[in-house]
Amino acid sequence: MPKITFVSPDDGRTTVEAAGGDSVMQAALANGIEGIVAECGGAMMCATCHCYVDEDWLSRTGAASDEERAMLDFAASEVRPSSRLSCQIAITEELDGLTVHLPEAQI
Amino acid sequence: MSSERVVIVGGGHGGFQMAANLRSEGFAGAITLIGEEPGLPYQRPPLSKAFLKDGDAARLHFRPQAFFDTNNIELMPGTRVSRINREARHVTTATGTEIGYDHLVLATGSRNVRPPVANLHLENVLSLRNLADAADLRARLSAARHVLVIGGGFIGMEFAAVASDFGVEVTVIEGADRLMARTVSGAVSKHFLALHEGRGTRVRLGRFVSELLDDGTGRVAGVRLSDGTEIAGDLVLIAAGVAPNSELAAEAGLSVSNGIDVDTLLRTSDLSISALGDCCNFPDPVSGNRVRLESVQAATDHARTIAKRLTGKPAPYTAVPWFWSDQSHFKLQIAGLGSGADEQVALEPEAGGLVVINFAAGRLISVETVNSAAAHMSARRLLASGRPVAQAELAAHNYNLVDYARAV
Numbered sequence: 165m166p167k168i169t170f171v172s173p174d175d176g177r178t179t180v181e182a183a184g185g186d187s188v189m190q191a192a193l194a195n196g197i198e199g200i201v202a203e204c205g206g207a208m209m210c211a212t213c214h215c216y217v218d219e220d221w222l223s224r225t226g227a228a229s230d231e232e233r234a235m236l237d238f239a240a241s242e243v244r245p246s247s248r249l250s251c252q253i254a255i256t257e258e259l260d261g262l263t264v265h266l267p268e269a270q271i
Numbered sequence: 272m273s274s275e276r277v278v279i280v281g282g283g284h285g286g287f288q289m290a291a292n293l294r295s296e297g298f299a300g301a302i303t304l305i306g307e308e309p310g311l312p313y314q315r316p317p318l319s320k321a322f323l324k325d326g327d328a329a330r331l332h333f334r335p336q337a338f339f340d341t342n343n344i345e346l347m348p349g350t351r352v353s354r355i356n357r358e359a360r361h362v363t364t365a366t367g368t369e370i371g372y373d374h375l376v377l378a379t380g381s382r383n384v385r386p387p388v389a390n391l392h393l394e395n396v397l398s399l400r401n402l403a404d405a406a407d408l409r410a411r412l413s414a415a416r417h418v419l420v421i422g423g424g425f426i427g428m429e430f431a432a433v434a435s436d437f438g439v440e441v442t443v444i445e446g447a448d449r450l451m452a453r454t455v456s457g458a459v460s461k462h463f464l465a466l467h468e469g470r471g472t473r474v475r476l477g478r479f480v481s482e483l484l485d486d487g488t489g490r491v492a493g494v495r496l497s498d499g500t501e502i503a504g505d506l507v508l509i510a511a512g513v514a515p516n517s518e519l520a521a522e523a524g525l526s527v528s529n530g531i532d533v534d535t536l537l538r539t540s541d542l543s544i545s546a547l548g549d550c551c552n553f554p555d556p557v558s559g560n561r562v563r564l565e566s567v568q569a570a571t572d573h574a575r576t577i578a579k580r581l582t583g584k585p586a587p588y589t590a591v592p593w594f595w596s597d598q599s600h601f602k603l604q605i606a607g608l609g610s611g612a613d614e615q616v617a618l619e620p621e622a623g624g625l626v627v628i629n630f631a632a633g634r635l636i637s638v639e640t641v642n643s644a645a646a647h648m649s650a651r652r653l654l655a656s657g658r659p660v661a662q663a664e665l666a667a668h669n670y671n672l673v674d675y676a677r678a679v
Binding site for chain 2: 207
């Protein structure tokens with residue numbers, strides 16, 4: 165099972181094992197990661213599962229779609245080129261070892 | 272902090288968010304979350320969409336059990352509350368257990384309406400409200416050949432889209448003269464009618480089902496319409512709307528009209544009791560009219576408003592309503608409430624996309640979009656600003672909401 169590491173704003177690192185086919189958001193919720201709120205449940209209707217993809221992984225996760233960009237405009241924390249909605253990153257074996265950074269606030 | 276123990280009745284979206292928000296707002300007292308269904312609280316929106324395809328129930332949970340343990344939220348699943356004793360400040364469960372509260376939150380949601388149709392008891396006649404319903408529907412869908420959907424609202428049309436993806440023949444029967452008539456404008460109804468018909472779904476508008484037909488063994492074999500027409504089918508979904516679960520409140524003497532009446536702070540007529548989500552009606556901050564919304568947004572934002580009040584930060588509810596519906600590869604998004612619109616501008620910015628901008632007395636009140644997320648989010652931003660947007664201002668920007676929102 166692919167491993168995903170979440171880094172909190174105070175640099176706390178938590179590594180979880182994710183079920184293939186889940187999104188990064190689902191992996192966070194299933195493993196009690198604080199800092200991913202996911203109010204709409206992954207429907208791309210809010211921006212409360214915002215994360216920053218670690219620079220080393222950007223080429224493998226790909227960029228946000230136009231629709232996702234539009235939602236990210238509503239994020240509570242600064243939006244950077246590495247910003248993604250974690251509900252839109254599907255976990256594959258290729259992403260084993262992925263590191264994402266959590267923003268200061270989601271709401 | 273006035274409350275020491277908050278009891279939440281209802282373990283749906285609003286009930287869960289209420290418990291989670293109380294903790295994130297710093298509430299240190301006891302929280303008891305009572306839900307009628309078994310298991311952990313879960314999300315309902317995917318039941319008519321992704322779950323019908325993947326059947327993965329674990330993925331629907333808002334949070335794992337550990338979240339409730341860590342946050343000291345007492346979960347009482349499989350528990351029905353049958354009575355509120357306001358004087359003694361406790362609720363009584365169906366099995367007679369009394370649970371005391373300092374503050375009570377009613378998050379009882381809504382239930383499906385049973386339309387006045389004969390033979391609803393037949394086998395393979397289903398409705399869709401909870402996980403058990405969805406699992407049943409999913410199991411039967413794979414064996415069905417022709418699905419009949421009674422009701423062309425969000426749930427009926429989302430299900431129709433999934434069923435036709437399964438390769439099943441689908442006929443939708445809707446009493447109104449257009450689809451989703453209660454929630455969307457005529458332009459959006461027309462757009463989705465073309466979408467569904469283009470996928471081979473038959474849509475019968477302005478028709479009422481009077482009776483379900485028995486195949487002779489107690490299984491449904493089709494429907495008879497009020498004009499006598501018969502349509503054959505081996506699986507029927509009843510999707511004829513919902514009614515608020517307000518009986519518990521009414522029996523306790525709380526003020527109830529279309530749902531439980533609450534004020535701008537979401538308090539019922541008993542200040543020790545709040546209500547949220549589908550089961551309550553509240554003053555719309557824009558029009559002042561009482562509205563009852565069946566949406567994730569209302570449940571979530573109501574919960575946040577109540578959590579802030581119970582932790583000493585009271586503020587009136589002002590959130591902009593939003594809704595969505597996924598049907599095939601079309602995403603409908605709505606910002607604001609369109610009832611009362613007296614003028615409308617419809618644009619088709621790209622193939623398959625649609626933006627309908629609704630005005631009342633020359634002022635922007637709501638925007639409906641199809642596959643136009645940027646316009647939707649711009650509308651939410653504009654409506655949330657509280658600053659009135661005149662139609663003339665938008666016209667000067669060729670009704671381009673994204674440009675206008677950037678400019679102001």
